[in-house]
Amino acid sequence: MSLHESQTGPGFRDGAGAPPQPAEAAVEVSGVDKVFQTRAGDVHALESVDLSVAAGEFVSLIGPSGCGKSTLMRLIADLDEPSVGSVTVFEKSAKQARLDQEYGIAFQSAGLLPWRTVSANVAVPLELHGVASAARSSRVAELLEMVGLADFADRYPDQLSGGMQQRVAIARALAEQPRLLLMDEPFGALDEMTREKMQTELVRISAETGAAVVFVTHSIPEAVFLSDRVVVMSPRPGRIREIVPMRLGADARRAARTEELREERAFFDMVTAVREALHGGSPVASGARGVETR
Amino acid sequence: MLWGVVGILVVVLIWEGYKLLAPADGVVIGGARVLPRSTDLAMPHVWDMLARLAEPVTRSASAQPLWLVITLGALTTLGIAAVGWLVGLVVGIGLALVMQRWRIAEWGLLPWIVLSQTVPLIAFAPVVKSWGSRVEIGSFQWQDWMSVALIASYLAFFPIAVGALKGLQSPDRIHEELMHVYAAGYWSTLVKLRFPAAVPYLLPALRLGAANAVVGAVVAEVSTGLQGGIGRLLIQFAGQASGDPAKAWGPIFGAIVLGLVAAGSVALLGVILKNYRRTEEAA
Numbered sequence: 384m385s386l387h388e389s390q391t392g393p394g395f396r397d398g399a400g401a402p403p404q405p406a407e408a409a410v411e412v413s414g415v416d417k418v419f420q421t422r423a424g425d426v427h428a429l430e431s432v433d434l435s436v437a438a439g440e441f442v443s444l445i446g447p448s449g450c451g452k453s454t455l456m457r458l459i460a461d462l463d464e465p466s467v468g469s470v471t472v473f474e475k476s477a478k479q480a481r482l483d484q485e486y487g488i489a490f491q492s493a494g495l496l497p498w499r500t501v502s503a504n505v506a507v508p509l510e511l512h513g514v515a516s517a518a519r520s521s522r523v524a525e526l527l528e529m530v531g532l533a534d535f536a537d538r539y540p541d542q543l544s545g546g547m548q549q550r551v552a553i554a555r556a557l558a559e560q561p562r563l564l565l566m567d568e569p570f571g572a573l574d575e576m577t578r579e580k581m582q583t584e585l586v587r588i589s590a591e592t593g594a595a596v597v598f599v600t601h602s603i604p605e606a607v608f609l610s611d612r613v614v615v616m617s618p619r620p621g622r623i624r625e626i627v628p629m630r631l632g633a634d635a636r637r638a639a640r641t642e643e644l645r646e647e648r649a650f651f652d653m654v655t656a657v658r659e660a661l662h663g664g665s666p667v668a669s670g671a672r673g674v675e676t677r
Numbered sequence: 678m679l680w681g682v683v684g685i686l687v688v689v690l691i692w693e694g695y696k697l698l699a700p701a702d703g704v705v706i707g708g709a710r711v712l713p714r715s716t717d718l719a720m721p722h723v724w725d726m727l728a729r730l731a732e733p734v735t736r737s738a739s740a741q742p743l744w745l746v747i748t749l750g751a752l753t754t755l756g757i758a759a760v761g762w763l764v765g766l767v768v769g770i771g772l773a774l775v776m777q778r779w780r781i782a783e784w785g786l787l788p789w790i791v792l793s794q795t796v797p798l799i800a801f802a803p804v805v806k807s808w809g810s811r812v813e814i815g816s817f818q819w820q821d822w823m824s825v826a827l828i829a830s831y832l833a834f835f836p837i838a839v840g841a842l843k844g845l846q847s848p849d850r851i852h853e854e855l856m857h858v859y860a861a862g863y864w865s866t867l868v869k870l871r872f873p874a875a876v877p878y879l880l881p882a883l884r885l886g887a888a889n890a891v892v893g894a895v896v897a898e899v900s901t902g903l904q905g906g907i908g909r910l911l912i913q914f915a916g917q918a919s920g921d922p923a924k925a926w927g928p929i930f931g932a933i934v935l936g937l938v939a940a941g942s943v944a945l946l947g948v949i950l951k952n953y954r955r956t957e958e959a960a
Contacts, residue, residue: 494849496869507859539952
């Protein structure tokens with residue numbers, strides 16, 4: 384597993400302004416509409432959505448419920464298909480990317496199989512893709528070490544707390560060293576303390592693996608703490624209202640995001656910027672200016 | 678276990694208590710007997726029934742003890758019921774798989790499966806026997822016990838099909854989506870997800886199927902007149918009840934033990950599969 388720096392070069396994240404555009408984008412969403420046909424009529428979940436996520440970039444999708452942020456993530460994961468437009472993942476169609484296991488995914492609930500131990504749960508994708516038994520168990524041990532659950536390998540999901548279950552789910556998502564991680568409110572059901580701890584862990588893990596992350600959330604501090612860019616969405620029909628790049632002090636590399644950041648001035652400025660974007664651009668309170676509107 | 682013993686003791690006490698207190702001719706109100714006679718002919722003492730089990734079947738010198746005859750009969754029936762249960766298992770799970778895979782098959786098949794159980798078994802058994810007697814493929818010849826097993830399977834497959842369908846449909850959406858994300862095909866999803874998730878639904882269905890198979894086998898033995906099983910003994914000894922009332926209760930006990938053994942075997946299966954029942958315990 385290569386460290387983030389070695390993969391993208393140092394200083395990649397130092398210029399926290401405009402996102403870098405390397406040759407291969409992790410995710411490219413262009414001109415996407417999504418209409419759900421229901422008995423009550425058509426529901427426009429997404430309308431003319433364009434979004435590009437660079438390799439190794441951490442992007443959060445934020446917005447009120449019904450803004451289509453989960454739908455957008457599901458389109459990238461090929462769990463739904465766009466009505467109009469195209470979604471490519473590493474320059475393949477979303478479906479091909481899914482078949483090639485280009486991404487790992489985690490949902491709001493951990494979704495562990497209750498009859499399997501922690502290590503057997505992490506091993507599910509490896510088993511399904513025919514990884515040999517010896518390689519499998521060493522990889523599982525490595526992953527459990529990474530999420531700090533090595534001592535719980537033989538426990539069953541019902542013997543774990545919600546936070547621990549979610550960490551197992553993240554280990555499972557990382558099992559095949561994906562270059563892209565999709566997460567749909569993975570910490571939504573956790574208490575605030577656990578949540579902050581998990582966010583710090585995720586920062587560390589994503590820096591370690593160098594994977595791009597698309598992270599759906601409705602918590603502004605969470606989005607600010609984790610992301611390189613925050614995509615602010617508006618509901619009915621779901622649209623991208625604004626993309627707010629995070630400027631978190633001089634050292635904005637992901638590995639530099641520690642607990643102290645939560646108390647820094649730059650952090651609060653960014654929280655304010657995202658809040659203003661969410662409330663439709665009108666100033667909510669005095670705070671940072673000069674937010675780039677895209 | 679302890680409570681099971683207590684339960685049996687309570688039944689024995691009620692039986693003997695009634696025998697002690699009730700009038701010999703029972704209680705008759707307006708010509709209808711609302712409580713049974715309590716004579717030794719209608720209600721033998723519990724100890725007489727048990728003692729009878731140890732005595733020979735008939736007065737002939739070479740006769741085996743009653744308990745042995747009943748045990749052999751019960752084992753014969755158990756074997757036939759087990760074959761019926763296995764056939765029911767295969768058919769039931771097969772139907773459930775088809776119905777789970779194709780929603781239209783569920784709509785088309787499920788009503789017929791429910792309807793199949795409304796056909797009265799007594800009417801059905803002789804027909805199966807006469808059809809069976811015409812089956813002859815090469816050196817294979819249909820045996821009468823096969824008709825009984827077939828009827829047992831006819832009763833057994835129903836709860837298994839319904840339970841297995843519910844179980845196979847039980848995985849959470851998130852689990853199905855994960856399998857989709859992993860690009861897992863139909864068979865790997867079946868093996869890694871659907872069958873394990875179905876276990877908590879399958880076990881009660883299998884238990885019910887086992888009990889049904891026993892009932893089906895006994896009834897089919899009676900109505901097809903198959904020799905050697907406990908169904909035949911029930912009829913035979915009931916016919917001798919006027920002279921030997923305690924003897925008729927032997928095969929009844931045998932049938933009860935048979936049902937317990939059948940259901941107990943499935944419970945054993947549940948112990949083996951206990952890791953797949955964790956959600957059951959949590960709920």
